[in-house]
Amino acid sequence: MEKKLFDEPMTVINLGLPGFFDSVKGQGAPCIHVDWKLPAGGDVRLLEILDRLHEMEEAEQNA
Amino acid sequence: MIREANEEAVRRLKDSSPRLVDIRKAGDVLRDFDRMTILHAGPPITYERMCASMQQAVHAVIRYEGLADSWEEAAALAASGKIRFAPCHSRGCVGPMTGVTSYSMPLLVVRNETYGNEAYSTINEGAGDVIRFGACTENTIKRLKWIETVLAPALKKVIDRMGGIDLSAIMSQALSMGDELHMRNIASSHVFLHRICAVLSEVCEGEVLSEILHFLTSKNDQFFLNFAMAANKSAADAADGIPHSTIVSAMARNGVEIGIRISGLPGQWFTAPAPLVDGLYFPGHSVADANPDIGDSAIMETGGFGAMAMAAAPAIVRLLGIPDTGKAYAFTEEMRRITDGEHTSYTIPGQNFAGCPVGIDIMKVVETGIVPGLNTAIMSREPGVGMVGAGLSRVPFECFAKALIAYDEALQREKAAG
Incomplete structure (x- = not known):
């Protein structure tokens, strides 16, 4: 017996990789693509630096 | 600060x-x-x-x-x-x-x-x-x-x-x-x-x-x-050496490496291998004939021209391998996401006289992953042959990541020294 995963029609929001958007769209499902990338390419060291610099700036603004 | x-x-x-x-x-x-x-x-x-x-x-x-x-x-x-x-x-x-x-x-x-x-x-x-x-x-x-x-x-x-x-x-x-x-x-x-x-x-x-x-x-x-290059160099040097600034003050390529400098760390280069240029090759030539990117002319993009002002020059975009003017306009808009200002004297009529984006900020580049583009001639790897095409080169992310790390280290040293 076929079991449906979703009871309602699906609307998809795709973040990041456009290949998933193309795939969903190709199957006729409503889908919007959000062009999003991991900040700093996901590099933890760079993210930590950016966070620190942004926090420093905010602290100065609020002082 | x-x-x-x-x-x-x-x-x-x-x-x-x-x-x-x-x-x-x-x-x-x-x-x-x-x-x-x-x-x-x-x-x-x-x-x-x-x-x-x-x-x-x-x-x-x-x-x-x-x-x-x-x-x-x-x-x-x-x-x-x-x-x-x-x-x-x-x-x-x-x-x-x-x-x-x-x-x-x-x-x-x-x-x-x-x-x-x-x-x-x-x-x-x-x-x-x-x-x-x-x-x-x-x-x-x-x-x-x-x-x-x-x-x-x-x-x-x-x-x-x-x-x-x-x-x-x-x-x-x-x-x-x-x-x-x-x-x-x-x-x-x-x-x-x-x-x-x-x-x-x-x-x-x-x-x-x-x-x-x-x-x-x-x-x-x-x-x-x-x-124009000397003009932009005179502007970039005036903007160089401002303590704590993360604005790019030079971008240049020597045919083997590409490097950037930032205002807050004057004189230091942050380099990566010079990229091959994605572009349009003249008949009879291909990327196999190309030398990696070369020249100080990236001072033009440092100052807000060239690829930063792509929308100003519809006549050149196809030579650079960009298919239509819409993409050229979009490219200049993308560059606005990694710059801190817009020129007031240098404007783009086709964008309702918006100023050319200027002041590439390494923090924005690292955060967004958007790297500056460079409009460039493609030089043959055979000496004296000359130009074999033209295209749009991208400054590697590595340059900006290295600059940000060096900037942070300098800041930490400054804090430790009181």
Whole structure:
């Protein structure tokens, strides 16, 4: 017996990789693509630096 | 702290007022420079690591300077360790493609009237056997001598008689005529020629005038590029050395590596391998013929022109491999996401006179992953062949990541020192 995963029609929001958007769209499902990338390419060291610099700036603004 | 520093750096990039004030011999104006010093494009590189075209350009100027009587002697001297090599940028100078600059060459002297500093560039050699593409023939030397003894003295007289030439006015006008001033300079070159033509006819005549006019009007649409580069160098140097600023103050390639500098860490280069250029290759050529990206002309994008102003130059976009003007407009919009300001004097009519995006911020580049584009000629990896295509190069993310890490380390050291 076929079991449906979703009871309602699906609307998809795709973040990041456009290949998933193309795939969903190709199957006729409503889908919007959000062009999003991991900040700093996901590099933890760079993210930590950016966070620190942004926090420093905010602290100065609020002082 | 960072915000104020960046506001100051961007203000200097925007407020700079470049004026062509003179033409002088490199040996007379460059600091720490002598006949045994040769400048090159891009970040520092040894002779051994230079690409073949840059090495050949070095051989050509060694002959031009009279330091060797044959090509073999020139190559031996270049490799001997007796010649000191340094980036053009280290001497307030910029040069297109190989950028090779030597003692006797006449340089355009551009004064930043707002901040008082000067910047320099060689005079564009036009087409044919030229050192910027690594040509190393007797014709190369003959052309350099002609520029030194005929063209430069005439242009110097013109500049003197005109009391200098406002380059910002020409650049601003050229943007409204479809130049982005890196890969398209036909409007700026025409406007420049239009301004000097009457005075040129007063300071020289006959065969000399004819030779100069033929040179300026034959296969020399990029003649103004060197003026624009020196103009942008004068702005970028004024914006350099502001403590804590994360604004890019130079981008340049030597054909092996590409490097950037930032205002808050003056004099330091952050490098990555120079990329091959994605673009349109002339018939009979492919990426296999291309040298990795080369030249100091990325100073144009540093100052908010070239790829940053892609939307201003619809006529050039297909040559660069961009399919339509919509994508060119989108590209300039994308560049706005990684810059801190917009020019007020340099605007893009097709974008309702929005200012060209200026002031590349390494924090924004690292955060977004969007890297600056560079409009560029593609040089053959075979010396002297010249241009084999044109395209859009992207500055590797690695340069900005390294700069941010170095910036953070400097900040930590400063805090630790109290």
